[in-house]
Amino acid sequence: MGFEPSSRAQELIGRVEDFLRTEIEPIEGEIHTAIRAADDPWQPLPAFKDLQAKAKKQGLWNLFLPPSEHGNEQYGASSEEGLSNLDYAPIAELTGRSFLAPYVFNCNAPDTGNMEVLLRYGSSEQKQQWLEPLLDGAIRSAFCMTEPDVASSDATNMAATAVVDGDEVVINGRKWWSTGVGHPDCELLIFMGLTDPDAHRYARHTMVLVPRSTPGVKVERLLPAMSRYDEPHGHGEVSFTDVRVPAANILVGPGRAFEIAQGRLGPGRVHHCMRLIGLAEKSLELALQRGTTRTAFGKPLVNLGGNRERIADARIAINQARLLVLQTAYLLDTKGLAGALSEVSQIKVAVPRMAQDVIDMAIQLHGGGGLSDDFPLAAAWTSARALRLADGPDEVHRGVVAKIELSKYTKESK
Amino acid sequence: MGFEPSSRAQELIGRVEDFLRTEIEPIEGEIHTAIRAADDPWQPLPAFKDLQAKAKKQGLWNLFLPPSEHGNEQYGASSEEGLSNLDYAPIAELTGRSFLAPYVFNCNAPDTGNMEVLLRYGSSEQKQQWLEPLLDGAIRSAFCMTEPDVASSDATNMAATAVVDGDEVVINGRKWWSTGVGHPDCELLIFMGLTDPDAHRYARHTMVLVPRSTPGVKVERLLPAMSRYDEPHGHGEVSFTDVRVPAANILVGPGRAFEIAQGRLGPGRVHHCMRLIGLAEKSLELALQRGTTRTAFGKPLVNLGGNRERIADARIAINQARLLVLQTAYLLDTKGLAGALSEVSQIKVAVPRMAQDVIDMAIQLHGGGGLSDDFPLAAAWTSARALRLADGPDEVHRGVVAKIELSKYTKESK
């Protein structure tokens, strides 16, 4: 009853917690400082690679993988091993407490989503070539969907092209917010582009696997997200000029991109939201620590003005948000995406906003320190804010929730 | 997994739903109209008594009763029969959709709380005299705690006195917001007053069973709550002037009032909050019906401006609130009040505010109709608003949540 994790998940949660406390937290500050001080912050640090090796060795690796319903046992996603969404959720929450952790455990976006896509939709060859090294952590990947020149909140606006030309696909256009493309190990781009403008609205686009080294692929620049470049992963603007790859690099088939994207959405949003809940929880902890140890006007900060009420409101908001995400995970597990469509959009609206507000409160309690990088709050804020746009802006998700709500009342048009 | 009700609860939920749809909803409007038109709106209508008789006959009666841990099998609260908080919660939600339903099913506050108190803390004699007719629906009761002359949000402020004088208790003082006291069948008042001002802060007060007909008891007036008198139950201001009852009418013993009150709180707040969730859900339904059937500026209302976003936000808010209440019910069932103290206060803050906002939105979508009594929305709003003060104002509950949160960080004083 309730949303308690299985005993296997419980054991993993305990080990992830230990790892965070003993391996990551003690050196996290140093790593961030080292990145900032580095001549080239886009080179991953050896200390970071060491952490990955330790996590892998302890089996705290690729925990995001779902139970295998697709015969992917050889990739570690056997039904014995894969965790349900509900079981993985608390692990995602824990990894969200640290900006390093998702990478340390090979559980970071967009690689997780890309691996899921390959797992579910990739051919044997595609899996062998790309999924294996991704699962191994040997390479990184990016997802090239959003475009600078159109309102990409309406994904059918996407204008970059993927034209089948004999046994090749020719790719042209410009993408941005290709997260991870700044990393030197990023070797795979999953590109989504327009193939058949005359097909049904949701059958026009194709997903193609594009090796980053293909001629015509150019990372034009790396973009700051609310002033942060998020090195060494980064967010890129990428141009594709007459890029040619074999037609065998198409995922599933031409015009199938939306179908594939659908399958990627549910768990990905649960992961994002659970990580944000971890971040909000961490921020509340920092607020409590600061508020109980600093003094102004003769009292601990926490006893001034409305600070206690804000702490209570933060607790209430976090708890409500977590339950909604767990419920969504549970629905995904038991009813599939079709049974959780509204909820997946609900969490995407509720959680980033909640996190942004909780973090804002924590910043305020930290005074000037909260604005600096001496605490992870400024970075946390950025992360929550960006998620109100990434993966669909709040407004689009509210539209989805409303549409489903209204469908009970009317044969309603849009 | 999740918060699904047991199969027994599921079956009861279905029957309550049917009863609401077939027995209550078709005549609800008429009953409210009849009350408003009555010469004496404080006389319960025969139609209402008929509904009670039907519900009782169908076994949809006293469903709020907890599983018996106290040997109260003879009162229907056998472990086979009593529902857990988690199982009763969806029934409470259903009854909250109608202002009549809680009374029809003998599941209305404050009688439920009073019956629970008698069940847990009453002597055999007290149970026989008062609990039996209450369970039977033959009489009604009120709870006399809040006082007009002190800030009762701090319950230790209570100044009305219950002085033990030999084998009698002498009661003096003034109470208000004694809900239910306007009903002609109200025969029992549970009075809470100061007995020993020198005892520990939480051991000064005593609970006494006071027959309403005792000399010196006077209902001074009936109070409107945000302009509604809520006939035929009402909220009374009651004066006690040298009221004498046998010392045997004391519950448990002198100075034990806070201890008893504690035990009454958890389930009572879950009930209140679940009923409000039912009310919010009903209000959202009304908003959707109105919004899809009325037209302005050439479109259904729901397609104007931010209306769809507001509907989405309402759905998200209701779902989050419901999950938090279910989680609280689950904690009460599995860890007792001590394990759910923060959550009980969390729901008391979150749910009435959420309901008030959802109802406000629904009113706005109904235009002038929303302000009138042609829809249950104005009454719904009052109900939610009052709950932000009744049973402890939001601010006090936020204080409890913050205190618990802070206790992890500091040996903090208040």
Add this chain to the structure above:
Amino acid sequence: MGFEPSSRAQELIGRVEDFLRTEIEPIEGEIHTAIRAADDPWQPLPAFKDLQAKAKKQGLWNLFLPPSEHGNEQYGASSEEGLSNLDYAPIAELTGRSFLAPYVFNCNAPDTGNMEVLLRYGSSEQKQQWLEPLLDGAIRSAFCMTEPDVASSDATNMAATAVVDGDEVVINGRKWWSTGVGHPDCELLIFMGLTDPDAHRYARHTMVLVPRSTPGVKVERLLPAMSRYDEPHGHGEVSFTDVRVPAANILVGPGRAFEIAQGRLGPGRVHHCMRLIGLAEKSLELALQRGTTRTAFGKPLVNLGGNRERIADARIAINQARLLVLQTAYLLDTKGLAGALSEVSQIKVAVPRMAQDVIDMAIQLHGGGGLSDDFPLAAAWTSARALRLADGPDEVHRGVVAKIELSKYTKESK
């Protein structure tokens, strides 16, 4: 500079303040109690009539009248006497502090708007017959526009008919929220109805003066607004069945209703908003009085939790709202309605919401007392809430503001 009133206005403000303090406030509570206790609360009390007589004698009467630009000197609206919107605004604020005051000074809606309409658009005969007794306070009037069967937020939806038939007009249909129609002195209804469905959208409707005693006029019922009937004025639902009045009762001419309504809007909304600011200011004062004189947990309420912050926020919100209304009044005075269209809608959105929030805060600080009628807060809340729908819902006014904002950027369609 700034928004200081003229010296003449300053003098009137002082006298209105004195009148409120010495004549109205001391007996206001008694009057409300007397209304509630009356056998027939719809009969105005002698005490109230006495107050009107005093105010009239002191020249604190019809102060809402604008400077005469229309040769209406005989009605007291000479340019020497009429106050600008900016000068009247602080008087309106003062009258808003008391529910009686607007009536005592003959400055209450909808009579003020109706008098303005007659002043500006009435023929000499219409003025003599209706304006004179209204200015004198001998009769009351109502405005019949909103309809129960259509979304009246889109005024072009209005479906009740005013058909010219020779030298008569035939009126049919149903109106509601006809405020003031419950008063025994209400003799005039200004009816707005559809005359020519084929004309331009804003030229279809006509305003007609309908004596309440005309055969076919029936007050079907009086409506509670958020549970209050607002006796002795009330809000009525009125049916019109083959009501015939002379064509001479048409205001200006057939199809001119929207044009007339326009002229009525600006000042009326400034009045409503300034009265609400007075009500918010009064509510804040009550909150401060209660908060400094009641004690809980060993402190004055005001020093608990976030109460001081809420008081600061209320002060900031009231001040901002007042400045926006004064600026709107100033624009109306200097640039006319065309130069203040956006601002008139801005205040209509901002002020009732602000007042509702400030009053809600004050209620919360009053505990159970705030819900009762022992303080004017429950009634104040109703008044603010209703204004979020009356005279156009928030959503419609936000639409106006946005439309004007967008007009700078685009030849925008609707």
Add this chain to the structure above:
Amino acid sequence: MGFEPSSRAQELIGRVEDFLRTEIEPIEGEIHTAIRAADDPWQPLPAFKDLQAKAKKQGLWNLFLPPSEHGNEQYGASSEEGLSNLDYAPIAELTGRSFLAPYVFNCNAPDTGNMEVLLRYGSSEQKQQWLEPLLDGAIRSAFCMTEPDVASSDATNMAATAVVDGDEVVINGRKWWSTGVGHPDCELLIFMGLTDPDAHRYARHTMVLVPRSTPGVKVERLLPAMSRYDEPHGHGEVSFTDVRVPAANILVGPGRAFEIAQGRLGPGRVHHCMRLIGLAEKSLELALQRGTTRTAFGKPLVNLGGNRERIADARIAINQARLLVLQTAYLLDTKGLAGALSEVSQIKVAVPRMAQDVIDMAIQLHGGGGLSDDFPLAAAWTSARALRLADGPDEVHRGVVAKIELSKYTKESK
């Protein structure tokens, strides 16, 4: 009447507007790009120096200077030349539309505040040495008040010391958020430190003029404010180790720091707030441009969901905030700081929050672009967010407003 600027101010406003449109806006983007691309972003660009020279030549220079009440005519602050707060306010709003403009016109914080301090409180020698080159734009200055080790929201917490030792002052301690200290021309630090811990709470601290080149002064690091370093001005953490300067460098006298700080506050906060209003106004314009030119789901963005309502709310919020700041400026001009204490704190609470919300809305309408630096929105957001802490956190200012509000009701202690 109203808050219209004087004709002299009107003329200046027009010229500042022209300068912004023709000189700054066309090259603003390039300058920001050049700073980001520079090997050393801390070196001011020649293009920027050129702009300053042009502005100076046109007399658009030091416009922040108040009318001289202190015989400072020689510094250009003659009563003929100095602008009242109300007259300068719209100019400050204009400069707030561009991050460069305040510097171009020599009207940027903290130099303006520092110049005002020298103007009002400096000796002739101090003025000659520091004020003249500051007014000339030849040097820059910083203000060293906030400390990393104490909650500086309570300024009496300041622990860095300024000890008088014969004819010298010895300074020790650590300050941060010393804005402007990153600039190569920054030559003056105004340091505020503890001199006499036994004096009255507000007479313990001293302000000292410290040349940046004094031995013992060290800029330990430059701090990011919500991830931005704001080159080439920056925010520094500065250590002072046995720094010795002549006692003649003390402003006014030992223990007079709070007195001086007071005088600096009012106008400074009006400037900050008006600049933020300019920034909010600019952000709303960008939102409208983007919203009318981008299309999704077949409509311009502005016609989707609640976007129009959000635009209306932004307009209403900006207008209310501007009026409150203008009113505050007017009070400062007519009643001095003592007559505007509450208002100065009111704007400090209301305006940054308003600006943060409006900018957040504009970001959301820009999608991914809003997160990037392709639009000034991410930087605008940072600026508004930081102002909720800089110059006193919201919570402290709410406390001031509440204290003043309460002072009418009670001889209240804090």
